[in-house]
Amino acid sequence: MGEKKNVLLVGGGGVGAIGALNLEAGGLAAVTAVLRSNYQVVKDDGFEIHSCDHGVLKGWRPTQVVSKVPNVKEENLPAFDYIVCATKNIPDVPPTVVDIISPAVTPSHTVIVLIQNGLNIEKPIFAAFPQNIVLSGVSMIGSNETKLGFIQHDEVDEIIISAFENPNLETAVQVAAAEDFVRAYSAAGKCKCSHDANVGFVRWRKLVYNACINPVSAITDLDSGRLQIADGAADTLLRPAMEEIRAAAKVFGHDLPAEVIQKTITVDPVDMYLPPSMLGDVRKGNFIEFENLLGEPLRDGTAKGVPMPTLTVLYNLCKAIQWRNKQLKGLIEIPPKKDYTTSPH
Numbered sequence: 241m242g243e244k245k246n247v248l249l250v251g252g253g254g255v256g257a258i259g260a261l262n263l264e265a266g267g268l269a270a271v272t273a274v275l276r277s278n279y280q281v282v283k284d285d286g287f288e289i290h291s292c293d294h295g296v297l298k299g300w301r302p303t304q305v306v307s308k309v310p311n312v313k314e315e316n317l318p319a320f321d322y323i324v325c326a327t328k329n330i331p332d333v334p335p336t337v338v339d340i341i342s343p344a345v346t347p348s349h350t351v352i353v354l355i356q357n358g359l360n361i362e363k364p365i366f367a368a369f370p371q372n373i374v375l376s377g378v379s380m381i382g383s384n385e386t387k388l389g390f391i392q393h394d395e396v397d398e399i400i401i402s403a404f405e406n407p408n409l410e411t412a413v414q415v416a417a418a419e420d421f422v423r424a425y426s427a428a429g430k431c432k433c434s435h436d437a438n439v440g441f442v443r444w445r446k447l448v449y450n451a452c453i454n455p456v457s458a459i460t461d462l463d464s465g466r467l468q469i470a471d472g473a474a475d476t477l478l479r480p481a482m483e484e485i486r487a488a489a490k491v492f493g494h495d496l497p498a499e500v501i502q503k504t505i506t507v508d509p510v511d512m513y514l515p516p517s518m519l520g521d522v523r524k525g526n527f528i529e530f531e532n533l534l535g536e537p538l539r540d541g542t543a544k545g546v547p548m549p550t551l552t553v554l555y556n557l558c559k560a561i562q563w564r565n566k567q568l569k570g571l572i573e574i575p576p577k578k579d580y581t582t583s584p585h
């Protein structure tokens with residue numbers, strides 16, 4: 241066996257921590273994890289992981305834990321073979337993914353793996369790093385950081401790796417990189433990790449969940465279990481939204497079977513009461529990933545003439561939630577409240 245792959249993980253929350261664990265456990269990769277809010281807790285005490293795939297681990301750490309993305313050139317570090325990006329992807333709130341990972345990317349060498357939900361997330365990466373391979377990671381995992389350093393992982397990690405098609409590079413090289421990553425990620429035998437060349441189909445199929453269940457749960461504060469049993473929510477909110485995603489996917493050549501809708505609504509057992517990641521963010525007062533999960537499929541679909549009225553309403557509600565949060569966090573200034581008791585209207 242050759243040397244271990246040198247992997248930089250950016251973002252060690254629900255998805256990133258389990259990803260790092262799979263990569264390390266397989267023995268084919270050494271992971272340096274860049275952490276932010278949970279850096280000190282994990283550095284001092286390690287992660288506490290309660291996982292349906294890995295059991296309970298206390299004090300687990302990857303090979304290295306750092307608090308900022310290393311600058312490989314300035315620090316004269318060996319190039320990273322992979323940068324696995326498992327942050328929330330929020331292009332409307334800086335810094336963007338490109339800003340975050342740039343110092344660690346070695347042009348033409350580093351394979352950038354986006355284990356993130358949403359559509360068109362590869363576009364800014366290709367624009368910034370036209371000679372790098374960019375892989376897509378689409379996962380069902382149901383993993384959340386419920387307090388700093390504590391990971392609750394409830395669904396078997398089932399992750400599909402594909403190459404986003406970079407027209408500047410040969411297809412065979414990109415496919416080989418995807419297959420190599422699958423090998424490293426699955427080497428421990430604790431997850432279902434596979435390669436699928438049809439990245440468009442895989443991403444649109446996942447949007448049936450993420451463009452519909454994520455925003456409805458974030459807006460209503462109902463997890464994916466409660467949404468299945470709440471008065472009419474599945475029929476009046478989820479199904480129409482999901483049909484709109486199916487129609488848009490079709491225009492882009494991805495024929496999602498009708499059964500995908502019922503299957504997606506019931507994919508999480510009711511009594512798992514799984515909070516989709518966007519609901520987790522609203523509950524934590526974090527920004528939400530609504531632009532890639534909802535905005536991009538909506539913009540692409542409507543540009544092709546697909547009527548998407550339900551998703552339009554959900555999008556604008558999410559936009560209002562994001563505005564509320566930006567204002568609360570001081571990114572937007574509004575005029576002070578006037579005292580109408582002393583100076584009447």
Ligand SMILES: NC(=O)C1=CN([C@@H]2O[C@H](COP(=O)(O)OP(=O)(O)OC[C@H]3O[C@@H](n4cnc5c(N)ncnc54)[C@H](OP(=O)(O)O)[C@@H]3O)[C@@H](O)[C@H]2O)C=CC1
Pocket residue numbers: 250251252253254255256274275276277278326327328329340355356357379380381382383384385517529
């Ligand atoms: N959770 C799930 O079950 C699933 C999630 N996904 C997708 O996976 C991606 C990751 O989601 P998830 O793991 O839930 O997200 P989390 O919010 O749990 O974790 C993201 C982590 O990234 C960190 N981060 C953000 N910016 C930086 C930065 N500049 N430097 C270092 N760390 C940073 C965050 O730190 P901080 O706490 O400081 O913000 C946080 O620890 C998303 O795109 C999501 O949609 C896909 C399938 C399932």
Ligand SMILES: CC(C)(CO)C(=O)C(=O)O
Pocket residue numbers: 357379380381382383395449450454514515516517518
């Ligand atoms: C569907 C789910 C829960 C996948 O595990 C997800 O993608 C999310 O929470 O955003």
